[in-house]
Amino acid sequence: xKSGRPLAMWIGEMSDRQxxxxxxxxxxxxxxxxxxxxxKFGEVIGYSKAYVCDIELGHRNPSVQFVEKFISGMxxxxxxxxxxxxxxxKANGWEI
Numbered sequence: 001x002k003s004g005r006p007l008a009m010w011i012g013e014m015s016d017r018q019x020x021x022x023x024x025x026x027x028x029x030x031x032x033x034x035x036x037x038x039x040k041f042g043e044v045i046g047y048s049k050a051y052v053c054d055i056e057l058g059h060r061n062p063s064v065q066f067v068e069k070f071i072s073g074m075x076x077x078x079x080x081x082x083x084x085x086x087x088x089x090k091a092n093g094w095e096i
Contacts, residue, residue: 023061023091024057038056045072
């Protein structure tokens, strides 16, 4: 992962902002922070650039499967994954 900061530090900052940032904003920020284009990011998690772009633009909400593949593809810990699951649920208007 290409990033100027350790993932744990990014996740800590993300936790502080997750109440007011949307899933799409957090996803875009994460992807850019790790230095991936939408094409490369999509390849890593098993989705097309168009699908990633649609989520980042808010044209599509993240499915549970998308969140799972994102967490797995980026080798996140359980606690990091839980943050993303909460954000994904919030994006879809689901109760947690």
